[in-house]
Each structure stands twice: as C-alpha cells, then as structure tokens.
Amino acid sequence: MKPEKITIRKASLKDLPVILGMWKEFMTEHDSVVLKENPRLGAHIARKKGAGIVERKFVQKKIRSRNAMVFIAEVYRKPAGYCLIYIEKRAPVFKIEKTGHIGELFVKKGFRGMKISSKFRDEAIKWFKKGGIEYISITVYKENRDAHSIYKKWGFHDYIITMQKTA
DSSP: OOGGGGGEEEOOGGGGHHHHHHHHHHHHHHHHHHHHHHHGGGHHHHOTHHHHHHHHHHHHHHHHTTTTTEEEEEEEEEEEEEEEEEEEEEETTTTTOEEEEEEEEEEOGGGTSSSHHHHHHHHHHHHHTTOOOEEEEOOOOTTTTHHHHHHTTTOOOOOOOOOOOOO
16 A cells, blocks of 8 residues: 555544544554553553443544544545544643643554554644644553654653552
C-alpha cells in the first residue's frame, strides 16, 4: 500500500461503529501488552459491564464538541486507525490554564509502519495551535514500552507519575 493513499479526516457520527470496533481492538491489545509486563494492573484496567456504551457516548460527545476532535485514518478508503484529542482545563492555580490532550490514538495492526500515528500527531498539533494551545500531553502506561518510546521520539517527556495501591 502506498502512503499517498492515506487520508486523515475529521470523524462524523456515521463513523461511530467503525471507531468503536477499533476501540475494542485497541483495548484488547493494550490490555495484553500492559498485563504481560505487569499482571498486578488487572484490577486497575478492568472495564465495567457496558464499557462500550460508555465509550460510544464519550466519542459522540467529543465528535460534537468544539473543544475536541476525532480523526479517522483511511488507507484506500479502509479504516486504519483513529485519534481522539481534546482541550483540558487545568486547576486555576496554574499559569498554563489549558492544555491539549491526545486521549486515544490507535492504528490497526495491518496498517502500522505507514506513519499514520505521526500523521495523527501532526493533525493534532495543527488543531491545537489553531485553538491557541501551546502544551500537549499524552497518557501512556509505562508498561507500553513501544508507545512510550514513540512518544519520546516525538518530543514528549515524562511529566507526572501516578502511583496506585490497593487500600
């Protein structure tokens, strides 16, 4: 497949079934990568019954929002991945009041190595800059070494460490 046949476009509500299908793939793959590295995270990443319905409403809300954007990648008109970004308000004590956040970024296995995630990153940066956003964050489990490595290559740096334990 030739890279010039890759299109990144704004998702619409019609794309919800495709995005939700990719989200399920994303979650399955993510869980297997993370749990292989750290089985203790099982309880922390377990989704509740009906998580797909919750995700559907979440993505719907982001598609409709002025403070969010959902992109879909297609290769020869076949869905290859999606990216969900949004603007977050920070606590009022900070000088930086808003940041951009890349909340979900997934490329299907058969389409990896085609720079689709980099194209999503570029589109996200353009969209955030257009909205006056200077700082962008992305969340990654430390166990997801491949993604963590890619994000570091993109110029992201480790910022906050969240630690958890059972009460």
